[in-house]
Amino acid sequence: MGRTSDARSKILNAARSLIELRGYSALGVAEICKTAGVPKGSFYHFFESKEALALTVLDEQWVVQRRDWERALGGDQVPLLRLRQLFEETAAAQRAGQATCGSVSGCMFGNLTLELSNQTAPIRERLQEIFDAQVGMVEAVISVALERGDVTVTDTRDAARSVVAQLEGQVLFAKLYNSTAQLDALWLNCLALLGARAPQPDVVAV
Amino acid sequence: MGRTSDARSKILNAARSLIELRGYSALGVAEICKTAGVPKGSFYHFFESKEALALTVLDEQWVVQRRDWERALGGDQVPLLRLRQLFEETAAAQRAGQATCGSVSGCMFGNLTLELSNQTAPIRERLQEIFDAQVGMVEAVISVALERGDVTVTDTRDAARSVVAQLEGQVLFAKLYNSTAQLDALWLNCLALLGARAPQPDVVAV
Numbered sequence: 276m277g278r279t280s281d282a283r284s285k286i287l288n289a290a291r292s293l294i295e296l297r298g299y300s301a302l303g304v305a306e307i308c309k310t311a312g313v314p315k316g317s318f319y320h321f322f323e324s325k326e327a328l329a330l331t332v333l334d335e336q337w338v339v340q341r342r343d344w345e346r347a348l349g350g351d352q353v354p355l356l357r358l359r360q361l362f363e364e365t366a367a368a369q370r371a372g373q374a375t376c377g378s379v380s381g382c383m384f385g386n387l388t389l390e391l392s393n394q395t396a397p398i399r400e401r402l403q404e405i406f407d408a409q410v411g412m413v414e415a416v417i418s419v420a421l422e423r424g425d426v427t428v429t430d431t432r433d434a435a436r437s438v439v440a441q442l443e444g445q446v447l448f449a450k451l452y453n454s455t456a457q458l459d460a461l462w463l464n465c466l467a468l469l470g471a472r473a474p475q476p477d478v479v480a481v
Numbered sequence: 482m483g484r485t486s487d488a489r490s491k492i493l494n495a496a497r498s499l500i501e502l503r504g505y506s507a508l509g510v511a512e513i514c515k516t517a518g519v520p521k522g523s524f525y526h527f528f529e530s531k532e533a534l535a536l537t538v539l540d541e542q543w544v545v546q547r548r549d550w551e552r553a554l555g556g557d558q559v560p561l562l563r564l565r566q567l568f569e570e571t572a573a574a575q576r577a578g579q580a581t582c583g584s585v586s587g588c589m590f591g592n593l594t595l596e597l598s599n600q601t602a603p604i605r606e607r608l609q610e611i612f613d614a615q616v617g618m619v620e621a622v623i624s625v626a627l628e629r630g631d632v633t634v635t636d637t638r639d640a641a642r643s644v645v646a647q648l649e650g651q652v653l654f655a656k657l658y659n660s661t662a663q664l665d666a667l668w669l670n671c672l673a674l675l676g677a678r679a680p681q682p683d684v685v686a687v
Contacts, residue, residue, distance in 0.1 A: 390592070393656060394507075399657065436666070437651075439650070441646060444645070444646030444653075447591060448646055453599070460642070460643055
């Protein structure tokens, strides 16, 4: 990797860490460059603005998280157990973050939604796309569960949105109380929201 | 009301509006004073710091909202219908805010939780107290519903936290999509989370 892309990567890593710790508005380009250890002139070589940087941070974060979600939700377990897998991995990621930086940093997409979504249209649109994709991935699993008769929802899209809303709400509490124990409720709440019963773990998926 | 308290009140009103629109970190004392139409010197006469102002804004917001919650949850309807009343009033308040400022501003407590709770201890503690109180008020209603056999929860505190988490998650989506339609799901989701069926509206409370 040459020096140029190295500087870009350093800026992105610094911005992601700082946004997770302190949000977007509190940051300035000078502080991001100082944390990244790159001259301020480099910043505008790679990014037109702080907003452009934030959009790139969101995109890169979603590339990583989407892969995790696809792995969790695309396994060969029965559909409801794939959802449980997603919740367990979410809790594990929040615990790992807490161990690293001392506090639960929550979901970057949720954080930026509440901080910024009614302020900048491009960031709002990108966050809408990301949450649309998350809801779509959960909906696909719910649809299979519905075909199997494992759940009793009437609208798979609404149900998926409610599951993701519950996830975001519990992650909000996990951040507020700096406690990942809040996330233990996700699985049973998901079953309740979907009108399902806990499936037997040894059931083989169709 | 004398001039002194008038200036304090103007600062608080300006701060509340600005925080709802743009969050906390993006604001400076100078901008708050300019919006309030008071000289900057006045600010430090009333508030030690921007953080002290934010704590006062939170307290005043909670005084108003707690009264709304007490009215909705303390009526003489059956317990589950009191919860429905809370969701309907929440949706109405978000619709009114949207009509006034053009966008759904969401829940100030949720917004500041995700923006700030892992940054400043006093604000985190105040937000914890407010959410503890909200969960406690919902739990009290769930406990009565449980005594009546209307719900089937095993832990009323956990159940109350899940209902408030669902509320915060759906309000997050309402803000993201600038659509209060997101909040229509709250009532049926609450029934699902509590293992309840929709009560008959004409049932008289005990």
